[in-house]
Amino acid sequence: MRNLFWGFVLIAFGVLFLLDNLGYADFSEIIHNFWPLLLVLWGFSILMRPNRRHRRTDQVTVPSLEAELLHQSNVFGDIYNKITSKYFKGGSLSTVFGDCDIDLSEAVFADGEHELRIHSVFGDSLITLPKDSAVSLTTSATFGDITIFDQRKGGFSTNLQTVTPSYQTASNRLKISVSKVFGNISVV
Numbered sequence: 001m002r003n004l005f006w007g008f009v010l011i012a013f014g015v016l017f018l019l020d021n022l023g024y025a026d027f028s029e030i031i032h033n034f035w036p037l038l039l040v041l042w043g044f045s046i047l048m049r050p051n052r053r054h055r056r057t058d059q060v061t062v063p064s065l066e067a068e069l070l071h072q073s074n075v076f077g078d079i080y081n082k083i084t085s086k087y088f089k090g091g092s093l094s095t096v097f098g099d100c101d102i103d104l105s106e107a108v109f110a111d112g113e114h115e116l117r118i119h120s121v122f123g124d125s126l127i128t129l130p131k132d133s134a135v136s137l138t139t140s141a142t143f144g145d146i147t148i149f150d151q152r153k154g155g156f157s158t159n160l161q162t163v164t165p166s167y168q169t170a171s172n173r174l175k176i177s178v179s180k181v182f183g184n185i186s187v188v
Contacts, residue, residue: 074098083107090116101126109172118178125178127187134170137162141180148187
């Protein structure tokens with residue numbers, strides 16, 4: 001529903017700009033005066049969606065992926081993945097407007113050191129790790145909170161790094177780097 005709404009908003013603005021460029025109407029003054037309405041509408045849509053801060057991906061129907069490498073990007077919409085691969089080697093995920101939730105609780109990391117990179121502009125991220133996994137986490141949020149296990153840090157331009165005790169000696173380990181501009185990061 002949210003994607004449908006923003007799709008119509010983009011189409012409406014595209015039509016207005018097109019009519020303005022073709023000389024049929026002068027919408028530049030209207031756009032100049034009422035562009036903050038976009039921020040109001042966007043804020044309203046954020047307030048109206050359910051709070052998913054502590055939502056786990058197993059409460060949502062998520063297709064399982066057995067891929068060794070994960071490469072996905074999305075501009076308007078959320079990314080939800082439940083990884084069940086027995087040789088997971090990381091990858092990259094990026095979103096512009098949307099959440100990015102990755103459930104690795106059933107994944108087994110491939111031998112060696114691999115990297116998973118998650119980047120987004122607007123949206124939250126929830127990463128669920130396998131029990132006793134060997135991971136190195138590097139997270140940063142320009143505007144948002146970061147929660148890694150029991151550590152929590154918030155404010156402006158926040159960074160948090162964590163390395164699990166078994167990381168240095170493990171034969172299969174994963175480096176995870178997450179960066180957000182506007183949004184929260186949770187690792188459980």
